[in-house]
Amino acid sequence: MSVRRLAKEQPESFAFKPETLEKANWWIAKYPDNRRQSAVIPILWLVQKQEGWVSEPAISAIAKMLGMAQIRVYEVATFYTMFMLEPVGSAALIQVCGTTPCMLRGSDKLMEVCKSKIGAKDKLSADGKFTWQEVECLGACTNAPMAQINDYFYEDLTPENLAQIIDDFAAGKSPKAGPYNGRHTSEPIGGATSLLDPKLYDGSASKPVKIPNAPVPEANA
Numbered sequence: 443m444s445v446r447r448l449a450k451e452q453p454e455s456f457a458f459k460p461e462t463l464e465k466a467n468w469w470i471a472k473y474p475d476n477r478r479q480s481a482v483i484p485i486l487w488l489v490q491k492q493e494g495w496v497s498e499p500a501i502s503a504i505a506k507m508l509g510m511a512q513i514r515v516y517e518v519a520t521f522y523t524m525f526m527l528e529p530v531g532s533a534a535l536i537q538v539c540g541t542t543p544c545m546l547r548g549s550d551k552l553m554e555v556c557k558s559k560i561g562a563k564d565k566l567s568a569d570g571k572f573t574w575q576e577v578e579c580l581g582a583c584t585n586a587p588m589a590q591i592n593d594y595f596y597e598d599l600t601p602e603n604l605a606q607i608i609d610d611f612a613a614g615k616s617p618k619a620g621p622y623n624g625r626h627t628s629e630p631i632g633g634a635t636s637l638l639d640p641k642l643y644d645g646s647a648s649k650p651v652k653i654p655n656a657p658v659p660e661a662n663a
């Protein structure tokens with residue numbers, strides 16, 4: 443497990459935007475008042491959505507809001523890798539899966555593309571637009587190799603189409619998420635190969651089932 447620490451350079455302050463505050467209060471209201479700390483993860487997430495990352499002043503503000511020790515919020519923020527502890531690219535945070543299925547399908551080549559187009563892993567690019575990371579399995583192994591970019595999965599990638607996706611983000615576009623090899627979600631390429639009988643789906647293959655000694659409904663008695 444990697445050691446995760448807060449960024450060396452921190453902003454002077456943090457303030458909740460009104461819309462973030464409204465959503466935070468919605469989460470807090472889901473719990474009894476003496477258990478408002480239970481909202482810590484969603485509120486950290488809301489703060490990350492607002493700022494792009496979680497700063498020390500933000501941790502302090504969340505601790506105050508939830509009536510908990512700052513160290514407890516710090517523990518949660520540093521434990522879960524979904525929380526970014528340094529500023530990330532304004533256009534895209536690219537998380538390339540490097541676990542075995544994706545590795546066997548060429549994730550190392552995807553990482554080379556990231557390195558050549560963006561720069562070093564885990565560092566903000568020179569223009570401030572991109573950050574890329576290597577992450578563990580994201581649960582889309584059937585669409586390996588893949589990457590999560592901001593909030594979406596980009597799947598069945600090749601070095602060429604990842605390079606294009608990065609160029610599109612750099613140009614301010616929003617490239618489509620999902621598989622990049624023409625298939626629908628994780629269906630086989632070329633369409634389904636099993637469970638093809640339409641009767642399976644129109645109800646005509648189903649038969650009433652008789653259950654021995656089942657009680658007869660009164661209306662039919």
Ligand code: FES
Nearest residue numbers: 539544579582583
């Ligand atoms: S190994 Fe890459 S998504 Fe599971």
